[in-house]
Every structure is written in structure tokens, then in C-alpha cells.
Amino acid sequence: MGAIKWALASVSFLALIFLASCGRRDDAFIGYTEKANPACDDHFSDCRVRALSNGCIYEAYTLRRFCPTSCSVDRCTMQGTIKVKHKGYATPEGTKAFVAIMKRLYSMPDLHYRSAQGWSADEHLQLSSMGVGTYLGDVDRRTDEQVTTAVIHSVAHGWNIIDTASNYRLGHAEVSIGHALINLLGGNAAKEFFRDPIQARVPSPASVSPLPQYEVERMRQMDLAYQRASRSDITRDMLFISTKAGFVTRGFVDTLVQEARIRSDEVVQKSHCIHPECLRLSLLQSLERMNLKTVDLFYLHNAVEMQLPAIGRPRMMQRLKAAFEYLEMARAEGRIRWYGLATWDCFRKRPGDALYMSLADVLALAEAVGGSTHGLRFVQLPISAGMPEAFTVRGWQPLDANASAIEANKTFLEVAAALKVGVFASGPLQEGELLRKATGRLDGIAELMAHRTTAGKLLQFARSTPDVLSSLVGQKTREYVEDNLQVGISPPLNAIEFQHAYQMYDKIMNRVVVGTGK
Numbered sequence: 001m002g003a004i005k006w007a008l009a010s011v012s013f014l015a016l017i018f019l020a021s022c023g024r025r026d027d028a029f030i031g032y033t034e035k036a037n038p039a040c041d042d043h044f045s046d047c048r049v050r051a052l053s054n055g056c057i058y059e060a061y062t063l064r065r066f067c068p069t070s071c072s073v074d075r076c077t078m079q080g081t082i083k084v085k086h087k088g089y090a091t092p093e094g095t096k097a098f099v100a101i102m103k104r105l106y107s108m109p110d111l112h113y114r115s116a117q118g119w120s121a122d123e124h125l126q127l128s129s130m131g132v133g134t135y136l137g138d139v140d141r142r143t144d145e146q147v148t149t150a151v152i153h154s155v156a157h158g159w160n161i162i163d164t165a166s167n168y169r170l171g172h173a174e175v176s177i178g179h180a181l182i183n184l185l186g187g188n189a190a191k192e193f194f195r196d197p198i199q200a201r202v203p204s205p206a207s208v209s210p211l212p213q214y215e216v217e218r219m220r221q222m223d224l225a226y227q228r229a230s231r232s233d234i235t236r237d238m239l240f241i242s243t244k245a246g247f248v249t250r251g252f253v254d255t256l257v258q259e260a261r262i263r264s265d266e267v268v269q270k271s272h273c274i275h276p277e278c279l280r281l282s283l284l285q286s287l288e289r290m291n292l293k294t295v296d297l298f299y300l301h302n303a304v305e306m307q308l309p310a311i312g313r314p315r316m317m318q319r320l321k322a323a324f325e326y327l328e329m330a331r332a333e334g335r336i337r338w339y340g341l342a343t344w345d346c347f348r349k350r351p352g353d354a355l356y357m358s359l360a361d362v363l364a365l366a367e368a369v370g371g372s373t374h375g376l377r378f379v380q381l382p383i384s385a386g387m388p389e390a391f392t393v394r395g396w397q398p399l400d401a402n403a404s405a406i407e408a409n410k411t412f413l414e415v416a417a418a419l420k421v422g423v424f425a426s427g428p429l430q431e432g433e434l435l436r437k438a439t440g441r442l443d444g445i446a447e448l449m450a451h452r453t454t455a456g457k458l459l460q461f462a463r464s465t466p467d468v469l470s471s472l473v474g475q476k477t478r479e480y481v482e483d484n485l486q487v488g489i490s491p492p493l494n495a496i497e498f499q500h501a502y503q504m505y506d507k508i509m510n511r512v513v514v515g516t517g518k
Contacts (some may be wrong), residue, residue, distance in 0.1 A: 040076030094237025131161025186233030
């Protein structure tokens, strides 16, 4: 009998949590939390109230440190077993609502947000000019918490792009993002929150007469705090989340080969696979780690750079076609919205180079698989002051698979814009290498003087590159996160300012501006 009573009490407890969660965080994690050790004690008397009014989001660095239990910091919680994945994806309505929140809270400049064409001609997302990258870092709990907090703080201060990959920090990057989303998301769609304040969450005086007056007042204060924060909730449709697949572990491969789901020769250099089964399992793993039903953008990770040298161009194109066929199926299943190529070299090489790839050829292959409404809408490549090929070199990329590249006489970014392909820029600091080379040398560039640090100057330059949707910045520690967020508060450079800033940078760093591609 005691066991039955305990079971009924447990079910009732979880049901109460579920009902309470329906008003907010409605499709986030459903479970329970308990203090794991004294180090997890809340240190502020009002931790719970501040947590309920979104303090764990908008004061992430302070409250996750001093209110770890109220903010559900991972090390201080014991998760339940019932898990409901976040539904939805970035939408024009949601991203527009995100922009409205950030303008109200921080007076963010209009040009910090850019329009990205979606799956149809009349659908445009509003995306921040900088996004959170999650590449580097140790595989440990301390780094997990740093990445989680960095994602929360960045989103809460105006960045609505999160970029990761299945192999970043051996999967810990995606897990950290999943923890951040549990804390961030107040629901699936902005329309659930952008309406009149919540009605009568506090019971009427008659209905609470059995309660002490101080408890009634406490509930009233909590409700007021909640209503103040209700229009600042972050919802799934405000965020654009991308991940990548391709790099695999030995254990991952061995299992698939032993079960005859792939052949061993489908894996190149013992570490890279774009076979549909590899992609399918990697996608399912990524969705599970991030607690998502749909990812906005799914990249093939360095597919050309890894596959082309190993198997040659004809076989690589066959593998790309098979991969695209699976990705179109994943779109139909609702697991991804779009797909693309995340690259390092192939779009920065001249025609004739062993690693060169034509964007027009890639799009022609996607259209052959998915028709005119195919899902290959974005690419990612390094673009920075130190890696300028995408905006300086002309005549390397054709506008059509059957045309001459030289005839186009356009930069890669101009070709991508003409082909309606969105470009995300990686490596604005070249993993710190560019920062080391440029520190103290850019103070004379007038267009960048508003930014006090060399990193700030380089980020301002990268996010101002014409025809780039967003520059992805890897960041973890509080100092760097807050410095980087300051860049977004100022407007990006216009085209003339950008060109002059690059000319000055090139002169200072003793580079020769490449203009002809020859």
C-alpha cells in the first residue's frame, strides 16, 4: 500500500509540474529538480521570484552563479524522465517579435538584423548580424556551463543565431545548447505571448481566504513580475539554430559497418561520412542532444574538403546527390528546414584548383534532386579581414552551371546573392590567429575607432561585410561574451566605410589587394 501511495504521489507531483509548465516553457523539459549539494544553495532571498520573471535569462551570469537551483543549472538538478522536445523553427513572425523585444530592451540598431529569404519568395527571417559559435573548448562540466551561459546571455542580448556541429567538443556543444534552450524557451511561438497580459493568475481574495495574507501578497508580487516579463519571453520561432554532420567517431562507424548499414569504404580518412545512414543517425543524435524536433539548418560539414581528395570529383558528386536526396526526405519529415554546405577551402579556391567548387554546380545538383523548391539555401565559409577571398576576388564563380566564371566577373558573395543563397561567415578571428597578428595595429582605422579592442574591431569588420547574413563568433567566457555583444549595439559599417576600412587594414598588414583573381 505504501508503494502505491508513493507512486500516486509521484504521478501527481509530475502532473502538477506539467500543468504549471503549460503557462510558460510549455514544451521544454518536464521533470523535477532537487539540490545536489550545499554548493547549489540559492544565495539571494528573491532567487525564485527573479527566476520566474526571466532573471535567469536576462541576468544569466549573475543568477546562474548565485541562484543555481532556481535557475536549474545542470550540475544542481536531477532531471526527470519525461521529456518533450521543443517544437517549431524560426519564422518571420517569431524573428520579427525577437527584434521588437531587443529594440525595446536595448535600443538595438535596425541594421543589426538582416532579412534572409526563406523557403518561399515571400518569407523572410530577421537574423542578427552576429551569431553564437560553439566550436572550441574542453570536454568538461566547467566548459559545458560556460557555453550554456554564453548562449543564454547572447540570445538575451540580441543574437538569435546559434551554430554548432555534431562533433564540436565530442557532442558536448550540442548538449550545452540543449541545456541553454531548456532555460531560454518560454514556448514554441511568439504569438502565444504577444497579446494582453496574463489574465487572473492570482486568485481572487475570496478564493484565497484560507491562505495567510503574506502568502497572498507574495503571489501578487510574483504575478506582477511575471506580467512584466511576459512580453520578453524567448520562443522557439525566434531562434535560428544550425548544426552540421559529416565527421564521425570510430565507434559510430564500427557499429554501422558491423550492422551492414554502410560499407567501410563509405568513410574517408577514417573520420568522414556523408552516406545517408550516417547523416540520418547524426541528425537524430543532434536533435536529441538539443531537445529539438526540428533544426533550422543542417550542413554537410567540410564535405568537399574531405571527400574530394579521397575519391575524386565524379564519385564525390554522386555522394553529394545521395546526401541531398536524404536531406530532402528529412525536410519532408519535418526534422530540418533547410540544408547547406559548411566549408573551409572549396569556395575560396580559384578554378582549376584541386579543391575548387562551383556554387552554381552545387545548386544545380540540389535542383535536380529537389526541384525548384529544394532546401539548399545557405552556405558557410571563412570570411574575415585575414581571409578576404569571398569579397575581394572576382571571376572565380559562375552564375550558372553551364556559364563561364570569368564572364560573371563577380565575387563569391555577389554570386551567392544573385543565386539567392544566404552566406554565414565563420572564423572572424581565425581561432585567435588573426587577433594575435592584428593586436595593436588597427587603432588608426577611423571606421573602427568606436571599438576599443582589436577583437571588437575585427568583429565589426566581419559582420559589416556586404552580402553576409551573419558572422559566427565562438565565445564562452563572460569577459569576451560581453565585449562581443557591445559590437552589436553599434550599427555595422556601410559599403563605402567597409571598403575603406579594408584598404587601410590591407595597407597596415602589408597585404596586396586581389582584384582580378589572376
